[in-house]
Amino acid sequence: MKLSKVRWGIIGCGDVTEVKSGPAFQKVENSELVAVMRRTGELAKDYAERHHVPKWYDDADALIQDPDVDAVYIATPPGAHKEYTIKGAKAGKPIYVEKPMALNFAECQEMITACETAGVPLYAAYYRRALPRFLKIKELLENNAIGEIRFVSTMQYQAAAEDVMDPEKLTWRVQPDVAGGGLFFDLASHTLDVLDFLLGPIQSVQGFASNQAGYYQAEDIVTGTYLFESGIHGIGTWCFSAFEDVDVNEIVGSKGKISFSTFGNDPVVLTNAKGKEEWNFEPPQHVHQPLVETVVEELTGQGKCPSTGVSGARTNWVLGEMVKNYYL
Template sequence: MKYNKVRWGIIGCGDVTEVKSGPAFQKIENSELIAVMRRTGELAKDYAKRHNVLKWYDNAEALINDPDIDAVYIATPPESHKEYTIKAAKAGKPVYVEKPMALNFAECQEMISACEAAGVPLYVSYYRRALPRFLKIKELLENKAIGDVRFVSTTQYQQALVDEGGSKNTSWRVQPDLAGGGLFFDLASHTIDMLDFLLGPIKAVQGFASNQVGNYRAEDIVTGTYLFENGVHGIGSWCFSAFEDVDTNEIIGSKGKISFSTFGNDPIVVTTTDGSEGFSFELPQHVHQPLIETIVADLTGDRDQCPSSGLTGARTSWVMDEMVKSFY
């Protein structure tokens, strides 16, 4: 089904929707945010008032079944992604779901099957696939700026997260039953999905995960290797209890390398025997907006499908599952 205007409802209007995503639905042509939901009704009401949203709910099914809503954005923790996606699909409504797509790859497959059976599209909020910064890296690779790609290396680490007062962290992001794993699932998912976008699908994975500090039950360090379908090799290390914050990716080719961060906005640097060249980009105010624009364009029939689908999102979940399966 194609829409003249996509009327959105948000399930879970928490922090991520305040600036990163929520306002974008109102600013995109042929798009409108008309309802939000949060389990605590007063918080949903407050969000609706502050963002000029017509309706608010404290019940997800009521929002999903609202006849004025065409498509649903699920911005809850991963624990409820599968449930709400399947309910929205059965209501005949396209779904845009937060990352990681679900608690695990098996749940992703159920979500994909439900949306396929209902004939509705499923999108995942790996928004870097639509940001100019990462589109530039893809262009550089396609234009052989570093020759043929040989391998990619990722090193990401940060200081341990603790609650105020130094107590053990209790954020949902480090509770496996709510998040699928620890901060690896929350943060590394962006990098792994971005590498899928830049280099293609990963076909084989080996990984190790541990909890070295004991601040929470989930893993706090993951290291691994992977092989892409096109023969490129990859190595990655993610540690969430180190002494400083580091975020570095390098794609090494036969004639040079591309260096960049996943979360920072420092310049992309291309290095060859001829020297180095940097490329800088301003992040949009609402980082989800470029990706949501592709979704709206898809749903209104103006262009090809969004680059972040249920199929691509599930591939990232499979890689993460493989890297931590010995720990769980």
């Protein structure tokens, strides 16, 4: 499939599309946002007017079937990703789907099969694969800056947020039937996908998930160990009811280490025999834009996107393996 220009439609124009993603489809070369959809028509209309989008819908099927829409960005919660991906694929539309890619690995496989059968590409919105800070880390690893890679460790924890402490205002992100799991699925998916990007696929996983604070039904702490296909070891803990915010990843090698955060703007730090070296990166205004550029380049025959349905599904598999004891 090769397009001269990609005309996008968005299904689910909620908060993530206001700044992080939506404007990117209008700013990338050879890309245009032509339609948006939200179940509440007035909200879809409001978004379209504020962002100067010519069409709005309150029916996803209508947007998918619109002949002016070449490709579909699915920005709903994960519970609807499979349905809209399959419908879009059957309509012959390339799909760019939010993360995590689906509720579970089995749904991801169905989505991949549907797109392969229809002959359309499927992309997962793990935008960190195209951000300069993570490209720098990949460059350091490829240039042997820390020697042979031995293991990676992750420590990410935070205090419980108000939207998970009040059962009357419970965010969808901690409702497993909508999100796939708890905040682990929403947040840890970014880190695990970045590690897949930097170190290659994970082949074996063992994890323990629990709910310690009791604010909601989903897991609120996960600890896991994993083995990458390359032989690199990994360990991580994610807790969402702790006393402060911590976000630290370390990739340790035979000759040094690289320290970085997944979500923060603190520097990437290389430590080796030469001492310490740091690199600072300011995130782009629209964090999806670098990845959307690669999607548009691939659809117009000018490049390749590093985040596909296949790579996105691998992350869903790891997430599922880490929490399966909790949901047995």
